[in-house]
Amino acid sequence: MFDAAATVITLAAVLVLYRAIKGPRVYDRALAVNMIGTKTVVLLALIGFIYKRPHFLDIALVYALMNYISTLAFLKYREKGRLD
Amino acid sequence: MIDFALLFFLVVCAVAAIQMRDLLSSIMLLGIYSFIMAVVWTRLNAVDVAFTEASVGAGITTILLIAALSRTRRMETKQCVPPANLLIYGTVILLTSAVLLYGTLDMPTYGDPGAPAHSHVAPRYLEKSYEEVGVPNVVTAVLASYRGYDTLGETTVIFGAGICVILLLRRKI
Incomplete structure (x- = not known):
């Protein structure tokens, strides 16, 4: 069951990747990065359960905490044109 | 897949x-x-x-x-x-x-238990590192104690590079 879920998540990542490469505007790509990050979190949790090592869940949680950093930097750059 | x-x-x-x-x-x-x-x-x-x-x-x-x-x-x-x-x-x-x-042709296959990385010094680290160093994590014991001088050198290089970057960037402001 976890294998099937991981496959579905990977297929969804294909769609997100398509939008990231094709995406006419840079905002589409920023959103795609964010979604790939979310999918990474879910995929990590699933891999943890496939390998029978549920403590991967903690790592997935920390990934979720780091996920938005690049999005914040991107938004700040788009708003002010600089980071400092 | x-x-x-x-x-x-x-x-x-x-x-x-x-x-x-x-x-x-x-x-x-x-x-x-x-x-x-x-x-x-x-x-x-x-x-x-x-x-x-x-x-x-x-x-x-x-x-x-x-x-x-x-x-x-x-x-x-x-x-x-x-x-x-x-x-x-x-x-x-x-x-x-x-x-x-x-x-890469003559490298051991992935997960091969007889590979040199698993048979050379790793068993000794796994058995003795807690007695000799007293750190529960083997990776930390190897990095900070057995290879201590190596890690010290790496840290010195990174520290020097960081100081150089700070000096270079400060002049601009």
Whole structure:
């Protein structure tokens, strides 16, 4: 069951990747990065359960905490044109 | 099968990031690349490497690249490379990759218990490191005690590089 879920998540990542490469505007790509990050979190949790090592869940949680950093930097750059 | 899909994603991301003329989009694609790479590391059971990849690759590097981008232009200028040069570059790249692939031929297969990395000094570390060093984590014991001078050298190099960067950047402000 976890294998099937991981496959579905990977297929969804294909769609997100398509939008990231094709995406006419840079905002589409920023959103795609964010979604790939979310999918990474879910995929990590699933891999943890496939390998029978549920403590991967903690790592997935920390990934979720780091996920938005690049999005914040991107938004700040788009708003002010600089980071400092 | 998921492994092949992930590696395919990696190649697609890398090619797209090179082809993109908008550098901000390239940075976004490199962020995606790092996240996929982190999943690949986790599939190989190298959780700590995956963690470094996600925090450094997807977190800090993206911010540093955007900071660098904010001091220059966003669009890449179109430049034409003469076809003769392309041929030379392609030959060099193909030769280098052939040599690198040749170097992997006599390596032990993935997960081979008889590989030198698992049979040479690792059993001794696993048995003795807690008695000798007193640190529960074997990786920490090897890094900070058995290879202590090596780690000290690495830290000195990074410290010096950090001081140089701070000195260079302070002059501008």
